[in-house]
Amino acid sequence: MMTIEPPALDDPYPEWTRRLLASDHAALEAVFHDAHDALVAYARRMMADAAQARDVVQVAFIRLWEHRLSLDPERSIRAWLFRTVRNEALTRLRDARNQARSLETWDEPMQWRAPQPEALLEESELGEAVQGWLDELPERQREAVRLSRFEGLSHEEIAEVMDIAPRTVNNHIVRGLQTLRARYDATWSREGA
Amino acid sequence: MSDAREQGLPADVARDVPDEAERAGLDTVWRAMESARPAPAVSAVESSVMWAAIVAGTSTPASESVPSRALASPAAIARTDRRPAWARRRVRGAVFTAVALAVVATLLGRPGAWREVQVARGQQQTVQLPDGSAVTLNAGARLRYRNDFRGWFGRPADRVAELEGAAYFAVAKDGRSFSVRTYNAEVRVLGTEFEVQAWPAERSGTVVAVAEGRVAFAGSGTRDITLAAGDRAVLAHAASAPGAAAAVAVDRVAPWRRGGFVAVDEPLTSVVASLERQFDVTIEIGDPAIADRRITLYYPEVALDRVLGDLATMQSLTVERRRDRYLLRLP
Known part of the structure; x- marks a missing residue:
């Protein structure tokens, strides 16, 4: 099932990738300015410490520069950055955990910050309500939905970031949206009634 | 990021939901x-600081011209950035704020920013620190330090560096102590030469070997030990204090600086990881059963094929050269 989405016409990433391959430091800066905020937001969802989250993103950009000569121009460096941030954040969480000498094995794929379910009933603002519902989704669904909706990543990119099949990405997103839609309908029909 | 702000459901999702009413619901x-889109995670100032750190980490060798380079680049942004003018103005505003902050910081004598150096696989790099000390970083290592070792109002501050990986420190004596922090240990010295090695991702613990002078080596516990020239000690991954010192020949301290290789009672996985970094290759361990075998090796000069051959002989393994990797396994 090879359905090819036409690339967004003004997507500057392919050119930035080519310029990185040519060791153009200004291209790194352009990528940084475009992507760093979304990457920090993404890291922040895994790590409570904001300074650590920024540090993880810095490391990802430094690695991008170091790996520039082996970049594949056909592949998304945005996905590469998200994936590197994810791996680095997980490594640090694991190390922090080990250092705290809690030695039980690490089998949770991701430690997200805890959702706040009780906040939800009080919310009157749609945005806050949606935020609360999102927090209650299973974590893989939540991650896929957020990357798709807020960071604008394609399914292929998300698959690469999360290290799962594009097919599975789609399943996560569809399921997540179905849950959100049920919550949305329930709230709005109740208010409308 | 040209995003889906104005667009509805992604095509992949829509294709998967044949029922029209349901599709419309998901689209709604x-x-x-959109109303739940997160607020910006990074302020303009934080963004400038991050970029300065990245510039420091991507200019090799770490040079003193970093700040001017970080600030000289808005023209480059304008050239390459396709975002709307307001967004570029925000960047220019951020740069302006960063300059203003830098001026204020200089006037107040604020401590210097952290500088970071990371060495790629297959490479080594020597960094001159602002106090005259020199640090040689082995492949894959990462070092962070304050760029001037100065505290508030320009007063000399303790010298502190953070290390991930293997590095050889030649610390200049200047009356202040010098600390190297790893993920689980701290090494304090006055003026001496020593190697520190700690790979957090491999849970390697921290290994310290001293070539000259004395160092104090401590973990998270209260007990620390003093190591003299020719001493080597290990703080295990889950331990709070280092184990007893053992003797090490001084010429076997960080032999990688001269193209050598050493492993002292390390699991095969760590030895393989070191070789991968030093030679920028991929080596696969084909049998989990052999991963934890303890290995001791020393080469004053090393060639990858020779180490792998010797490992195979010593451990009764086979080594195969695949297209993009080596494979070590039981015969």
């Missing part, structure tokens, strides 16, 4: 989610 909630 997809659009409603």
Whole structure:
């Protein structure tokens, strides 16, 4: 099932990738300015410490520069950055955990910050309500939905970031949206009634 | 990021939901989610600071011209950035704020920013620190330090560096102590030469070997030990204090600086990881059963094929050269 989405016409990433391959430091800066905020937001969802989250993103950009000569121009460096941030954040969480000498094995794929379910009933603002519902989704669904909706990543990119099949990405997103839609309908029909 | 702000459901999702009413419902909630878009995670100032750190980490060798380079680049942004003018103005505003902050910081004598150096696989790099000390970083290592070792109002501050990986420190004596922090240990010295090695991702613990002078080596516990020239000690991954010192020949301290290789009672996985970094290759361990075998090796000069051959002989393994990797396994 090879359905090819036409690339967004003004997507500057392919050119930035080519310029990185040519060791153009200004291209790194352009990528940084475009992507760093979304990457920090993404890291922040895994790590409570904001300074650590920024540090993880810095490391990802430094690695991008170091790996520039082996970049594949056909592949998304945005996905590469998200994936590197994810791996680095997980490594640090694991190390922090080990250092705290809690030695039980690490089998949770991701430690997200805890959702706040009780906040939800009080919310009157749609945005806050949606935020609360999102927090209650299973974590893989939540991650896929957020990357798709807020960071604008394609399914292929998300698959690469999360290290799962594009097919599975789609399943996560569809399921997540179905849950959100049920919550949305329930709230709005109740208010409308 | 040209995003789906104004667009509805992604095509992949829509294709998967044949029922039209349901598709419309998902589309509604997809659009409603715009109201939950997270606020910017990074302020303009934080963004400038991050970029300065990245510039420091991507200019090799770490040079003193970093700040001017970090600030000289808005022209480059304008050239390459396709975002709307307001967004570029925000960047220019950020740069202006960063300059203003830098001026204020200089006037107040604020402590210097952290500088970071990371060495690629297959490479080594020597960094001159602002106090005259020199640090040689082995492949894959990462070092962070304050760029001037100065505290508030320009007063000399303790010298502190953070290390991930293997590095050889030649610390200049200047009356202040010098600390190297790893993920689980701290090594304090006055003026001496020593190697520190700690790979957090491999849970390697921290290994310290001293070539000259004395160092104090401590973990998270209260007990620390003093190591003299020719001493080597290990603080295990889950331990709070280092184990007893053992003797090491001084010429076997960080032999990688001269193209050598050493492993002292390390698991095969660590030895393989070191070789991968030093030679920038991939080596696969084909049998989990052999991963934890303890290995001791020393080469004053090393060639990858020779180490792998010797490992195979010593451990009764086979080594195969695949297209993009080596494979070590039981015969």
